[in-house]
Amino acid sequence: MPVLLRRRPWSVAAVAVCGVGAALAALALPAVLGVTVDRLLAGGPVPWRWLALCALLTAAEVALDAAVVWCGGVNSAVLTSWLRRRAVDRLLSAEPHRAQAFSRGDLTTRLTTTTGDAAGAPVAAAGVASAVLLPVGGLVGIVLTDHWTALALLAGVPALVLLLRVFTRDTAAATRDYQRVQASVATRLAEAVAGAATVRAAGTARREHRRITEPLTELGAHGRRTWRVYGRAVGLSSVLLPLLTALVLAVGGLRLAAGAVTVGELVTIGRYAALVVGIGAVTGALGGLARGRAAGERLRPLFALPVPTHRDAALPPDGPGTLVLRDVGVVRDGRRLLRDVNLTVPGGTCLAVVGRSGSGKSTLAAVAGRLADPDEGTVALDGVPLPDVAPHVLRREVGYAFARPALPGDTVGDAIAFGVDRPPPEAVRAAAGDAAADGFVRLLPHGYRTPVADAPMSGGERQRLGLARAFVRSHRLLVLDDATSALDTATERRVWEALDRMAGHRTRLVVAHRLSTAARADCVAWLEDGGLRAVGRHEELWRDPAYREVFQTPPTAPPSTAASASPPDRADHTAAPPPPAGEPEGPPPAKDREGAR
Numbered sequence: 001m002p003v004l005l006r007r008r009p010w011s012v013a014a015v016a017v018c019g020v021g022a023a024l025a026a027l028a029l030p031a032v033l034g035v036t037v038d039r040l041l042a043g044g045p046v047p048w049r050w051l052a053l054c055a056l057l058t059a060a061e062v063a064l065d066a067a068v069v070w071c072g073g074v075n076s077a078v079l080t081s082w083l084r085r086r087a088v089d090r091l092l093s094a095e096p097h098r099a100q101a102f103s104r105g106d107l108t109t110r111l112t113t114t115t116g117d118a119a120g121a122p123v124a125a126a127g128v129a130s131a132v133l134l135p136v137g138g139l140v141g142i143v144l145t146d147h148w149t150a151l152a153l154l155a156g157v158p159a160l161v162l163l164l165r166v167f168t169r170d171t172a173a174a175t176r177d178y179q180r181v182q183a184s185v186a187t188r189l190a191e192a193v194a195g196a197a198t199v200r201a202a203g204t205a206r207r208e209h210r211r212i213t214e215p216l217t218e219l220g221a222h223g224r225r226t227w228r229v230y231g232r233a234v235g236l237s238s239v240l241l242p243l244l245t246a247l248v249l250a251v252g253g254l255r256l257a258a259g260a261v262t263v264g265e266l267v268t269i270g271r272y273a274a275l276v277v278g279i280g281a282v283t284g285a286l287g288g289l290a291r292g293r294a295a296g297e298r299l300r301p302l303f304a305l306p307v308p309t310h311r312d313a314a315l316p317p318d319g320p321g322t323l324v325l326r327d328v329g330v331v332r333d334g335r336r337l338l339r340d341v342n343l344t345v346p347g348g349t350c351l352a353v354v355g356r357s358g359s360g361k362s363t364l365a366a367v368a369g370r371l372a373d374p375d376e377g378t379v380a381l382d383g384v385p386l387p388d389v390a391p392h393v394l395r396r397e398v399g400y401a402f403a404r405p406a407l408p409g410d411t412v413g414d415a416i417a418f419g420v421d422r423p424p425p426e427a428v429r430a431a432a433g434d435a436a437a438d439g440f441v442r443l444l445p446h447g448y449r450t451p452v453a454d455a456p457m458s459g460g461e462r463q464r465l466g467l468a469r470a471f472v473r474s475h476r477l478l479v480l481d482d483a484t485s486a487l488d489t490a491t492e493r494r495v496w497e498a499l500d501r502m503a504g505h506r507t508r509l510v511v512a513h514r515l516s517t518a519a520r521a522d523c524v525a526w527l528e529d530g531g532l533r534a535v536g537r538h539e540e541l542w543r544d545p546a547y548r549e550v551f552q553t554p555p556t557a558p559p560s561t562a563a564s565a566s567p568p569d570r571a572d573h574t575a576a577p578p579p580p581a582g583e584p585e586g587p588p589p590a591k592d593r594e595g596a597r
């Protein structure tokens with residue numbers, strides 16, 4: 001909350017000042033009203049000045065209350081929007097794997113209702129001052145008017161304070177639990193929508209429906225608990241408050257009969273008593289504050305996401321795109337995903353990263369272009385450590401394509417152009433051509449101007465758009481993380497032809513499970529359990545049955561020939577330069593069922 005208060009101090013101060021002003025007007029009114037009544041009862045000329053003062057105070061209270069509502073509403077809306085923008089910035093600036101720790105549904109709840117509740121906290125806090133001023137001022141007013149009636153009122157104050165304390169504590173707990181369960185419903189719903197095809201294929205729609213709605217019982221319990229807290233407060237106050245008012249008026253009436261107070265003073269006492277016992281404003285403000293604090297707690301993990309720091313170095317202008325990983329290690333949740341990776345990819349060459357599922361290929365691809373930082377070791381591009389490179393330079397010089405690309409932007413053309421700068425339309429079309437996407441995009445109703453939402457696409461077509469986006473800029477390093485997995489063999493070959501045309505001037509790091517990819521690359525990095533088992537040309541590695549098993553091809557040689565497999569070592573593995581023209585040595589292409597050259 002201090003951050004929010006610092007964000008719009010004047011606006012929050014205006015709410016507090018207007019609130020206090022309205023409370024002061026409300027506190028002055030009973031005294032002025034009392035004098036006016038006494039003057040009217042005394043006969044004589046009509047006390048116009050006092051009547052005018054009553055009208056003025058009433059108008060001031062109404063106007064200032066309206067200002068509180070308007071100013072408070074604007075303040076909360078602006079702070080909500082600021083909080084949401086900041087939370088989204090934080091999420092998108094953090095390493096993707098950290099942001100992915102939050103489920104979509106949970107994030108949706110945190111970024112919508114939770115931010116709204118948190119943003120309301122400063123206004124609620126500003127409102128507490130004026131809400132408390134009314135009963136305290138009312139009590140002081142009664143003390144100043146008549147001590148005995150004040151003593152009668154004071155007898156009930158401890159009960160009022162206890163009521164407020166219990167209300168604040170219970171509201172905070174109930175709100176926190178309600179928000180937590182609400183997020184879990186949203187999470188389950190988002191999962192089911194994302195996996196609708198799986199749910200349908202598995203015939204588990206009914207079970208899924210039960211799973212999504214299961215927390216509703218608990219949600220309902222917390223909702224009822226919140227209403228019980230409010231109900232108890234209202235119930236107790238509706239008994240306590242009239243009793244207290246009646247007590248004060250009874251004592252005041254006795255004091256009037258004894259001639260100790262005037263009729264006007266009794267009116268004043270009655271109005272002040274109403275202010276003292278009218279704790280609705282206090283409970284409302286405290287409730288808002290409690291909700292805001294609970295929401296602030298839920299937002300804390302989002303704002304605690306670490307954001308990688310950058311320096312502002314450039315890359316050498318004519319650098320070939322040499323990628324060097326030194327002693328790279330990655331540990332997540334206490335698990336070692338990469339260890340002692342030493343690898344040099346010469347500029348302009350193509351490195352295939354292969355290995356069994358879960359061996360760490362995507363993790364290696366992520367650290368290669370600084371989507372994630374390694375926990376140990378360094379990664380450098382053309383001699384410059386990646387954390388030193390300015391973010392816009394890094395994103396211009398390193399391109400990525402993924403297995404399941406997101407397609408942001410209004411149109412298909414926008415989705416391809418998406419990036420740090422806007423490439424010209426002819427570059428977009430050329431990149432789409434290289435990614436074998438131009439053909440199907442042209443067949444869309446409005447070609448490249450077709451809205452993405454109006455262009456139903458297969459997994460392979462989406463992948464081709466993702467590849468086009470990676471091809472559209474002249475990155476010196478291109479990382480394809482399983483980005484051709486959904487392409488048919490012929491289409492994949494066309495994409496590879498484009499990748500081959502980049503040889504010598506763009507470095508390519510290609511994560512793949514296909515034999516054809518390994519066979520086409522200049523060099524292969526074979527990962528096993530997060531470590532480099534071997535680095536070499538596919539033809540050399542092929543002699544190792546364990547390597548062949550990575551592609552689930554049965555061994556074709558007796559186990560004794562496996563001696564050529566490199567043991568895990570700490571040596572620097574340098575990817576071999578591109579092979580000379582002609583047929584590579586090694587396994588016969590016939591073994592490659594997927595069309596290796």
Ligand SMILES: Nc1ncnc2c1ncn2[C@@H]1O[C@H](COP(=O)(O)OP(=O)(O)OP(=O)(O)O)[C@@H](O)[C@H]1O
Nearest residue numbers: 097332333335337356357358359360361362363364
């Ligand atoms: N954020 C994370 N926290 C903990 N473990 C993780 C995290 N991300 C990935 N892993 C684990 O790290 C291992 C390597 O993951 P990675 O995605 O790099 O493998 P991969 O070789 O690309 O697998 P695949 O071929 O199936 O895509 C996996 O076992 C995965 O479960």
